[in-house]
Amino acid sequence: MNAALEQIKQLASQAGDSARQPLILALRKVINSLEAPEEMLQRVGSQHLDSAATVIGIDLGLFVLLVEAESPLTVDELAQKTKAEEALLGRLLRYLTSIGMVDEVSRDQFKANLATKNMTAKVSEAGLRHYFYTVCPEFQALPSFLKKTGYRNPQDENHTAWHDAFNTDKHPFAWFGEHPENMAYFNEYMASRRLPEKSWLNVYPVEGECAGWTADKPLYVNIGGNIGHQCAEFKEKYPHIPGRVILQDLPYSIDNALLTPGVENLVHNFFEPQPIKDAKFYFLRRVLHNHPDHRVKQILEHTKSAMTSESVLLIDEVTLPETGVRFDAANDDLTMMAVFASAERSERHWSGLFAEVGLRLVKTYIYNAPVYECVMDVRLA
Numbered sequence: 215m216n217a218a219l220e221q222i223k224q225l226a227s228q229a230g231d232s233a234r235q236p237l238i239l240a241l242r243k244v245i246n247s248l249e250a251p252e253e254m255l256q257r258v259g260s261q262h263l264d265s266a267a268t269v270i271g272i273d274l275g276l277f278v279l280l281v282e283a284e285s286p287l288t289v290d291e292l293a294q295k296t297k298a299e300e301a302l303l304g305r306l307l308r309y310l311t312s313i314g315m316v317d318e319v320s321r322d323q324f325k326a327n328l329a330t331k332n333m334t335a336k337v338s339e340a341g342l343r344h345y346f347y348t349v350c351p352e353f354q355a356l357p358s359f360l361k362k363t364g365y366r367n368p369q370d371e372n373h374t375a376w377h378d379a380f381n382t383d384k385h386p387f388a389w390f391g392e393h394p395e396n397m398a399y400f401n402e403y404m405a406s407r408r409l410p411e412k413s414w415l416n417v418y419p420v421e422g423e424c425a426g427w428t429a430d431k432p433l434y435v436n437i438g439g440n441i442g443h444q445c446a447e448f449k450e451k452y453p454h455i456p457g458r459v460i461l462q463d464l465p466y467s468i469d470n471a472l473l474t475p476g477v478e479n480l481v482h483n484f485f486e487p488q489p490i491k492d493a494k495f496y497f498l499r500r501v502l503h504n505h506p507d508h509r510v511k512q513i514l515e516h517t518k519s520a521m522t523s524e525s526v527l528l529i530d531e532v533t534l535p536e537t538g539v540r541f542d543a544a545n546d547d548l549t550m551m552a553v554f555a556s557a558e559r560s561e562r563h564w565s566g567l568f569a570e571v572g573l574r575l576v577k578t579y580i581y582n583a584p585v586y587e588c589v590m591d592v593r594l595a
């Protein structure tokens with residue numbers, strides 16, 4: 215048994231990006247096959263507690279303390295550093311140990327493991343808080359929402375499980391404007407979840423497409439570009455290509471936007487006509503997956519009306535394979551459903567939407583194959 219486990223650990227440490235997910239699924243199935251029904255129900259039924267305990271660990275700085283320590287720390291030492299009561303901390307650490315988030319070395323002594331270290335990454339801190347405070351409540355509301363709506367595939371973005379969860383009639387992005395803390399977690403998560411090397415900029419022939427472009431014409435319009443990280447990356451990579459670089463988003467994002475030299479920050483609601491005409495690139499990253507098909511078509515129509523035959527609409531999204539979708543993408547799909555009545559889509563689904571508004575998918579450039587991330591080059595039909 216130990217030899218088999220060692221072999222699996224060895225395999226896991228060497229697995230590349232595309233091999234890891236099948237391995238994780240296989241190991242999940244091994245766990246499922248090991249668990250008695252009551253063990254499985256307690257694990258699945260109490261997943262909220264895993265995230266709650268982890269968020270508490272983050273709030274207390276527990277994971278950072280354990281990772282930074284050169285040797286194991288006692289509960290007493292951790293209590294002094296975090297100012298939490300020792301008895302409480304001991305119970306929390308016992309639970310975190312039981313789910314593998316930290317290692318118990320001996321009685322009342324704990325040390326970091328790889329999971330502890332993972333929880334100290336910026337993306338984990340912001341992402342876990344975003345999930346816990348803004349996403350998980352709608353998971354809780356989803357069963358009764360679907361029961362109430364007769365198990366129809368949600369299409370109404372004004373009435374989703376998210377609205378039930380937060381008892382509001384506001385669209386989530388409007389609600390964000392009034393909940394700065396939730397918005398800060400979301401923005402930080404968005405900004406840190408992607409690695410710069412996993413970017414459309416590494417696969418798309420920007421320079422070739424822009425040959426002969428002149429400074430009087432808009433070059434790159436990032437629609438729903440949040441606070442402007444991608445505009446900054448574009449400008450940094452292509453400072454020499456002439457033309458305006460424009461960030462567009464709602465007021466709460468533009469108010470907090472980066473002040474990148476050469477980037478114009480513009481308030482624009484993408485459900486209104488696109489004010490920047492004849493740009494070379496209109497770019498939308500992870501925006502359309504927040505909207506149901508009928509709203510996506512409105513955004514596409516507004517963008518299309520601003521495009522000429524020289525313009526390229528770049529849609530940076532995931533395209534789901536037809537079968538065998540990995541956990542995180544399937545998870546995102548149901549999350550999009552619960553919050554926005556929207557979906558993650560296959561290339562076939564995307565192409566159909568483009569065709570319905572008089573656009574055509576010219577080519578899909580995949581830049582992060584294991585997680586299906588790609589940029590679609592879309593032009594006037």
Ligand SMILES: C[S@@+](CC[C@H](N)C(=O)[O-])C[C@H]1O[C@@H](n2cnc3c(N)ncnc32)[C@H](O)[C@@H]1O
Nearest residue numbers: 387404438439440463464467482483484499500
């Ligand atoms: C999922 S985020 C993606 C942000 C960014 N494109 C990225 O990939 O990091 C969606 C963005 O759309 C913006 N947004 C939502 N509704 C909008 C609207 N009606 N008009 C313009 N921007 C909007 C949000 O503020 C948010 O920044």
